[in-house]
């Protein structure tokens with residue numbers, strides 16, 4: 234019978250990466266650590282590992298090192314930092330917990346899934362203690378910590394990304410088994426793809442009698458996400474946020490994906506982080522949640538966000554406990570900002586107040602210089618020629634009234650690609666464009682083209698503010714003409 238790679242690795246007490254390396258050495262092809270191996274390969278691997286263990290080789294479980302001559306033994310680990318030492322790579326940067334975001338169509342169960350995980354995987358507070366929502370929480374699993382961003386949906390994700398920060402390492406795309414792929418599912422997938430964040434698909438509501446997980450898997454192939462069991466590399470986990478069935482599997486796949494991504498951060502490095510969310514509390518004042526990405530935050534540190542700074546007066550973890558310091562992949566709520574920062578803003582630290590002020594002053598200076606430079610900027614002939622010669626990438630977001638018109642449009646556009654022009658349709662959606670589309674366009678440098686749908690006033694306004702081209706057409710060939718202009722580069726010289 235067939236055995237999954239990571240199961241075999243677990244059974245044999247070998248690290249997944251080591252297992253994949255062995256398969257590479259054997260010339261066995263696989264899609265991911267969740268791919269299955271045939272019996273012969275399993276036996277070969279078992280034999281190799283048994284040999285290695287007998288010889289005290291690297292794949293051996295720690296117990297086997299007793300046969301290693303003392304002179305070759307690794308120096309004893311420093312007892313004070315067991316976690317970091319056990320995780321340390323050759324260059325000494327320890328692993329960090331993955332940060333996960335949950336996206337998907339409305340009502341497909343994002344909130345329910347987060348609630349279920351929070352309920353079962355977060356240490357319960359004493360009776361009467363109410364844990365405040367701070368924008369993220371830490372789940373403790375048998376495979377270690379997983380941090381969940383608990384604002385479901387792709388708006389939070391994209392708002393953060395629109396500011397140039399990436400906070401999520403893995404995106405869970407929740408799809409209800411009784412509804413399959415819906416417009417926001419496609420959007421969520423487009424956002425994760427644009428951010429190059431690995432995806433895991435959670436097919437939710439499998440407890441329902443009308444659940445049809447197979448249909449979801451087939452539908453996924455229509456957006457080029459091929460489930461692993463169909464020979465692709467997308468991990469699909471059937472589950473129920475209601476009964477909890479399958480949720481443990483999802484957590485395991487998250488840890489597995491994190492392990493393959495080899496996420497690391499140095500708690501001793503200079504601090505950097507991102508604002509997850511902030512709010513103003515009538516009593517406490519400004520409370521901002523920061524995700525520590527690198528380094529360690531300590532009470533008393535000075536933080537700089539954009540052109541503002543503040544001193545950390547108090548910190549609490551996502552469980553509401555007061556803490557003195559926080560390392561990588563920890564969401565912490567911070568008291569000490571004088572104004573509410575915006576989610577997605579990057580946070581850095583300064584040694585003291587003087588250094589914080591200097592950093593702010595230099596940022597103000599840089600911004601003024603950049604503004605001045607932009608005003609004085611003229612396109613030189615050389616630059617224009619250069620931009621005409623390079624391979625062009627035309628990034629588009631398409632919005633249309635029906636699936637039929639979308640497909641027709643995509644068909645025509647596909648035929649317009651040339652050797653030196655690549656057309657990337659970042660998202661093709663039914664219905665009017667959303668704020669999320671504008672944010673996606675702004676991070677991806679895309680043009681939004683609408684066919685037979687009318688953008689709302691607020692979306693048009695945001696597009697204006699962000700300088701995004703948002704155009705609407707009623708006649709398909711006018712839209713195609715616009716694409717032709719974009720393909721040509723449409724560099725109108727400004728003299």
Ligand code: GDP
Nearest residue numbers: 338339340341342343344345437438473474475
């Ligand atoms: P969201 O909009 O994606 O956050 O979806 P919610 O979590 O609010 O769920 C929408 C509805 O589906 C609610 O009525 C939930 O109780 C229900 N729901 C969520 N997960 C499941 C599930 O696994 N099974 C069943 N039967 N219902 C579910």
